Amino acid sequence: MVDVPRTADFVIVGGGVHGASLAYHLARKKAGRVLLIEKKFIASGPTGRSTALVRRFYAMDFFTRTASAAAEVFRHWKDVVGGDGNPGFQQVGMLVLAGPDKADHLRHNALQAQKLGAGVTLISPADVKALVPAANVDDVALSSYEAESGYADPSSTANALVNRARELGATVVQYRHVDAIRTAGGKVVGVRSEGADVDAPVVITCAGLWADRLLRALGIEVSIKPERHQMCFFRRPGGFGVHPAVADTVQMTYMRPEHGDLTIHGKLSYDEIVDPDSYNESVDPDQIVKNAELIAHRFPVMEHGLAMGGYSGLYDATPDHHPVLGAIPPYAGLFADFGWSGHGFKHAPVIGDILSDVILHGRSKDYDLSPFRWTRFRENDLVPSARWTAEPHPKHRF
Numbered sequence: 001m002v003d004v005p006r007t008a009d010f011v012i013v014g015g016g017v018h019g020a021s022l023a024y025h026l027a028r029k030k031a032g033r034v035l036l037i038e039k040k041f042i043a044s045g046p047t048g049r050s051t052a053l054v055r056r057f058y059a060m061d062f063f064t065r066t067a068s069a070a071a072e073v074f075r076h077w078k079d080v081v082g083g084d085g086n087p088g089f090q091q092v093g094m095l096v097l098a099g100p101d102k103a104d105h106l107r108h109n110a111l112q113a114q115k116l117g118a119g120v121t122l123i124s125p126a127d128v129k130a131l132v133p134a135a136n137v138d139d140v141a142l143s144s145y146e147a148e149s150g151y152a153d154p155s156s157t158a159n160a161l162v163n164r165a166r167e168l169g170a171t172v173v174q175y176r177h178v179d180a181i182r183t184a185g186g187k188v189v190g191v192r193s194e195g196a197d198v199d200a201p202v203v204i205t206c207a208g209l210w211a212d213r214l215l216r217a218l219g220i221e222v223s224i225k226p227e228r229h230q231m232c233f234f235r236r237p238g239g240f241g242v243h244p245a246v247a248d249t250v251q252m253t254y255m256r257p258e259h260g261d262l263t264i265h266g267k268l269s270y271d272e273i274v275d276p277d278s279y280n281e282s283v284d285p286d287q288i289v290k291n292a293e294l295i296a297h298r299f300p301v302m303e304h305g306l307a308m309g310g311y312s313g314l315y316d317a318t319p320d321h322h323p324v325l326g327a328i329p330p331y332a333g334l335f336a337d338f339g340w341s342g343h344g345f346k347h348a349p350v351i352g353d354i355l356s357d358v359i360l361h362g363r364s365k366d367y368d369l370s371p372f373r374w375t376r377f378r379e380n381d382l383v384p385s386a387r388w389t390a391e392p393h394p395k396h397r398f
């Protein structure tokens with residue numbers, strides 16, 4: 001086990017994919033002594049439970065740009081990140097299906113994403129059928145398709161980033177809890193971890209579901225609701241091979257192939273709020289039945305599929321379902337990257353790059369993080385929905 005150093009230049013709290021990415025980028029930029037502290041093991045939180053879709057298109061420019069840039073990192077990992085790690089990226093393609101009520105918004109948002117260079121095209125229900133003959137498209141009016149999107153292995157991704165950070169000089173300590181962020185005179189001075197002080201002028205909280213606890217002690221209130229999301233596995237019957245990932249906004253579900261002949265399937269939203277330290281990590285029997293019905297509607301051949309159980313993971317949901325990113329005033333040296341509310345995996349390789357620039361140089365050359373400041377919640381200046389079929393909103397253009 002690695003000992004906790006008593007001093008560092010940067011302490012990152014949390015070894016999910018965001019803490020891992022930040023550690024990698026700070027180490028890559030030779031920023032100084034980087035220390036990542038994780039209370040369990042790397043990717044032990046929601047990262048390890050992620051469906052890990054890697055896709056490129058949102059209704060909001062910021063996320064289209066970060067997702068598209070990150071998707072290219074996943075596709076060219078060896079050349080860009082290097083090291084022995086492999087994020088397990090599978091380029092199966094990605095479909096978003098919309099019914100007549102949402103088709104106009106999907107069209108509007110996809111055309112804007114195209115302008116930004118995202119690899120997305122609009123296709124007809126007949127094109128969907130040609131791509132996936134097993135699909136029922138009777139209730140689909142329009143679809144988007146990303147040929148170069150797919151999914152990755154979330155735990156392998158976080159570990160690939162952490163291992164690369166280690167190779168570049170970062171220290172990674174697992175099985176150590178950060179109990180408090182220490183401050184003095186309006187500045188961060190380090191953290192306290194299981195009775196030991198680590199002195200550091202910069203602390204970044206990448207603590208996901210648990211970030212609110214560390215910040216509350218500093219008078220910073222951000223609501224993080226742990227939302228339980230149930231994911232079900234279904235075995236595809238013979239003859240139904242690998243299919244693209246599908247976001248089905250008609251039924252409000254999504255799915256993607258999993259190893260072998262499995263498909264993983266869940267709803268786009270759930271509303272059960274649980275205790276992140278003690279919750280039902282399995283899937284409810286009636287949820288499996290519900291999901292079996294939904295998947296068989298979209299792929300009728302799945303009536304002959306087999307339910308193979310499932311698991312639950314948690315979203316760290318903020319009030320607007322968007323992250324808290326950047327500096328956390330009033331404390332000099334305190335930064336945040338948490339609250340991704342269920343859509344953070346894909347962006348991580350690029351957000352670490354952006355945030356490390358903000359930490360080292362005060363700003364990112366290409367991205368404005370100010371809409372994601374923590375104070376937006378108390379100012380009631382929330383970020384609108386960035387879903388594919390979200391109603392167009394002026395705040396989508398930044």
Ligand SMILES: Cc1cc2nc3c(=O)[nH]c(=O)nc-3n(C[C@H](O)[C@H](O)[C@H](O)COP(=O)(O)OP(=O)(O)OC[C@H]3O[C@@H](n4cnc5c(N)ncnc54)[C@H](O)[C@@H]3O)c2cc1C
Nearest residue numbers: 014016017018039045047050051053178208313344345346
């Ligand atoms: C079922 C499911 C499906 C998903 N599907 C997708 C998807 O398809 N695409 C996508 O982009 N995103 C998806 N997501 C969301 C994505 O997985 C998350 O947004 C992302 O993994 C969050 O990473 P993170 O590093 O911010 O947080 P986490 O993974 O929560 O990591 C935070 C870490 O901090 C540690 N920690 C917390 N407090 C402390 C402390 N005090 N001391 C030390 N360590 C601490 C925790 O142990 C944890 O390991 C999904 C999530 C779930 C649950």
